[in-house]
Amino acid sequence: xxxxxxxxxxxxxxxxxxFKKLGVLYPxxxxxxxVISRKDIENLYPNHILHSLSIAKFLNPIVGTTFLDMGTGxxxxxxxxxxxxxxxxxxLIDRINKKIIVASSIANEIGLxxxxxxxxxIGECRQKYDFVVSRAVMRLDDLVPLIRKNIxxxxxxxxxxxxxxxxxxxxxxxxxxxxxxxLDYSITEFFNEPFFETKKIIYVPI
Numbered sequence: 001x002x003x004x005x006x007x008x009x010x011x012x013x014x015x016x017x018x019f020k021k022l023g024v025l026y027p028x029x030x031x032x033x034x035v036i037s038r039k040d041i042e043n044l045y046p047n048h049i050l051h052s053l054s055i056a057k058f059l060n061p062i063v064g065t066t067f068l069d070m071g072t073g074x075x076x077x078x079x080x081x082x083x084x085x086x087x088x089x090x091x092l093i094d095r096i097n098k099k100i101i102v103a104s105s106i107a108n109e110i111g112l113x114x115x116x117x118x119x120x121x122i123g124e125c126r127q128k129y130d131f132v133v134s135r136a137v138m139r140l141d142d143l144v145p146l147i148r149k150n151i152x153x154x155x156x157x158x159x160x161x162x163x164x165x166x167x168x169x170x171x172x173x174x175x176x177x178x179x180x181x182x183l184d185y186s187i188t189e190f191f192n193e194p195f196f197e198t199k200k201i202i203y204v205p206i
Contacts, residue, residue, distance in 0.1 A: 070132050133165065
């Protein structure tokens with residue numbers, strides 16, 4: 001939890017309590033339904049919650065901005081972002097129902113009011129959003145064609161509507177296969193933990 005407060009010092013008391021509860025609920029749920037590697041659950045805050053919140057350093061959305069979290073798994077990056085931006089709305093989708101059960105239960109237990117959930121494939125989601133977010137779901141050149149239909153046309157933020165995803169490693173081949181501009185930002189611009197040395201935010205305006 002300290003790493004969250006280190007980089008986000010203006011959280012409300014409600015936000016602080018919600019983030020604290022994640023540290024209790026995810027380990028409890030992970031004992032029953034494995035949504036985070038057993039070896040990595042002790043790194044929940046830096047490797048999962050703070051990683052998700054790197055998007056909050058990249059984009060400060062206006063009130064009413066809508067997000068689709070594609071392949072949310074146990075709720076990343078959608079749940080941490082929904083805590084951070086209570087006046088924006090988030091729709092979390094995953095094809096594995098037990099992961100949606102975990103994410104929706106945790107959101108309910110911490111009192112999140114700005115999230116909805118869908119068990120299904122991205123092809124079953126036809127609504128449009130300002131931004132699609134994802135975290136290590138699939139190759140970028142496979143992801144962009146799937147979510148293109150879900151990006152709304154009327155941009156209202158400083159960044160044009162599009163895809164914001166969290167990825168790591170060598171992305172040159174993936175980026176070269178995308179027929180849109182691709183901007184990448186090292187997360188070490190925002191956070192100095194060693195975990196982020198190879199991690200990037202990828203932004204694709206659509």
